[in-house]
Amino acid sequence: MSQELDVMEPVRRPAARSTGLGRWRLLSLVGAVFVSLAGLRVITGQDMLIDAGTINTTLTFAVPIGLAGLGGLWAERAGVINIGLEGMMILGTWFGAYFAWAFDSPWIGLLAGVLGGMAGGLLHAVATVTFAVDHIVSGVAINILALGAMRYMSILLYSDVPGAGAAQSPSTPGFPTLGLPFVGEALGPVADRGWFLVSDLASVVVGLTTRMSALTLVALLMIPLTYLVLWRTAFGLRLRSVGENPDASESLGVRVYSLKYVAVVVSGGLAGMGGVFLALVASNIYQEGQTGGRGFIGLAAMIFGNWRPGGVAMGAGLFGYTDALQLRGGGEAIHALLLLLAAVLLVVAVWQVRKDRKGIAVASVVAGVLLLAWYFTTDSLPRELATYSPHITTLLVLSLASQRLRPPAAIGKQWRASRS
Structure with missing residues (x-):
């Protein structure tokens, strides 16, 4: 039994480190979002x-x-x-x-x-x-x-x-x-x-x-x-x-x-x-x-x-x-998020340049600049666009997250028990 535990120990330690790293990344992401929203509140009022x-x-x-x-x-x-x-x-x-x-x-x-x-x-x-x-x-x-x-x-x-x-x-x-x-x-x-x-x-x-x-x-x-x-x-x-x-x-x-x-x-x-x-x-x-x-x-x-x-x-x-934001703040509050989204896209562009993905970097820069222009040339989002902001967010998030997804391998497959 002790020999089995010794063999399993090297496997357990990397798994534990991986779990801890994932939790740290999650907490870091939540903290970064919180600080970003707090700063955006101060900047936009x-x-x-x-x-x-x-x-x-x-x-x-x-x-x-x-x-x-x-x-x-x-x-x-x-x-x-x-x-x-x-x-x-x-x-x-x-x-x-x-x-x-x-x-x-x-x-x-x-x-x-x-x-x-x-x-x-x-x-x-x-x-x-x-x-x-x-x-x-x-x-x-x-x-x-x-x-x-x-x-x-x-x-x-x-x-x-x-x-x-x-x-x-x-x-x-x-x-x-x-x-x-x-x-x-x-x-x-x-x-x-x-x-x-x-x-x-x-x-x-x-x-x-x-x-x-x-x-x-x-x-x-x-x-x-x-x-x-x-x-x-x-x-x-x-x-x-x-x-x-x-x-x-x-x-x-x-x-x-x-x-x-x-x-x-x-x-x-x-x-x-x-x-x-x-x-x-x-x-x-x-x-x-x-x-x-x-x-x-x-x-x-x-x-x-x-x-x-x-x-x-x-x-x-x-x-x-x-x-909640479109319900309570209307187009003005969601309009402020354009500034944050533009900043995120520019950061993504820098990150993609470091990874030598120039196509994605250029697309991120163009989208970020367009959002900045939209933010500085308008005071509010149209009511119709603000109302559908949750659905637009859904499409954007799914398109951005699609590269890192790992669904269960047998999802959606019809399965029958073996007759042997």
């Missing part, structure tokens, strides 16, 4: 770039995207593409709102919404795992089916309810709000001072620790929980092996079908929780079309995050931030 209200709103917009992204991560780590996240979120919004209203309890609504999303995941698993239906076809079918089925259920159950109808539910009870005591009173004046970095850090702390819904806290806990289950347990190792090489997993006695089912059902449950958040936290009512494509943006956040929970959180935060 746009206080909404990093005030407590923007941080709190970012959290509200990011949570459903992050939950959808985590749902996609669970499914795709087991080799199943889940385009049906949007439909599973729709199931979560409807069932969450209906049962919360019927039983006057948001927690019962949460349970019902998660179960509704899991039912959608189960349907997707039956189609793709058992009957080998194309993953994309099955996901699109679930999206269409969920939208039509929930409209039918609304007509059936809300036709005689005052204030409700085919496209919306009655008002629902909300989750209790949480917050650290005295944080707002202690740090609020510091945040209002406008000091570089100090006030910005105070704003972030106040935004993250006050007026937080209990469901927001539950959703945030799903990120470390997903990491611990998938990367720190034997169950998670087996599930991820199914998405990499199901034939090898089967030869080692792994129950491939069962793990795929578990992964896709959990995926639907997380998407359903995101739908409950939209119906009971982001608003207090179910409305048709409430998801607004967040299931697809969640998939984009998952791809941006390279199929890792921390990356999903960063992607969801980015999309949530742009959404």
Whole structure:
């Protein structure tokens, strides 16, 4: 036994160093973004770039995207593409709102919404795992089916309810709000001072620790929980092996079908929780079309995050931030980001020159100069462009991140157990 440990030790140490380096890079990136936004706030005078209200709103917009992204991560780590996240979120919004209203309890609504999303995941698993239906076809079918089925259920159950109808539910009870005591009173004046970095850090702390819904806290806990289950347990190792090489997993006695089912059902449950958040936290009512494509943006956040929970959180935060900024600051606040984006492109150009990639460097310089010209010749972005800034951000991020992505090797492949 001691000899085996001696042999394994050289393998473990580089892995540990690699993990530590990855965490350091992640923290460095977060710190660089924070300092950049703080400096941009001082230069442009746009206080909404990093005030407590923007941080709190970012959290509200990011949570459903992050939950959808985590749902996609669970499914795709087991080799199943889940385009049906949007439909599973729709199931979560409807069932969450209906049962919360019927039983006057948001927690019962949460349970019902998660179960509704899991039912959608189960349907997707039956189609793709058992009957080998194309993953994309099955996901699109679930999206269409969920939208039509929930409209039918609304007509059936809300036709005689005052204030409700085919496209919306009655008002629902909300989750209790949480917050650290005295944080707002202690740090609020510091945040209002406008000091570089100090006030910005105070704003972030106040935004993250006050007026937080209990469901927001539950959703945030799903990120470390997903990491611990998938990367720190034997169950998670087996599930991820199914998405990499199901034939090898089967030869080692792994129950491939069962793990795929578990992964896709959990995926639907997380998407359903995101739908409950939209119906009971982001608003207090179910409305048709409430998801607004967040299931697809969640998939984009998952791809941006390279199929890792921390990356999903960063992607969801980015999309949530742009959404919050256009809602609170309008075209002026997003206009300020042009300056930051131009600076980033010029830094990228210098980096590409060092790597002798002159074509990419020239393209980055041209794009950076055009953005600088746009910033200095205008005072605000058009309203239409500001409204669609989250979707534009999604396209830009995916195009820039595509070079470093490493999806599971067996993702989207139809698999059948060997008959031998």
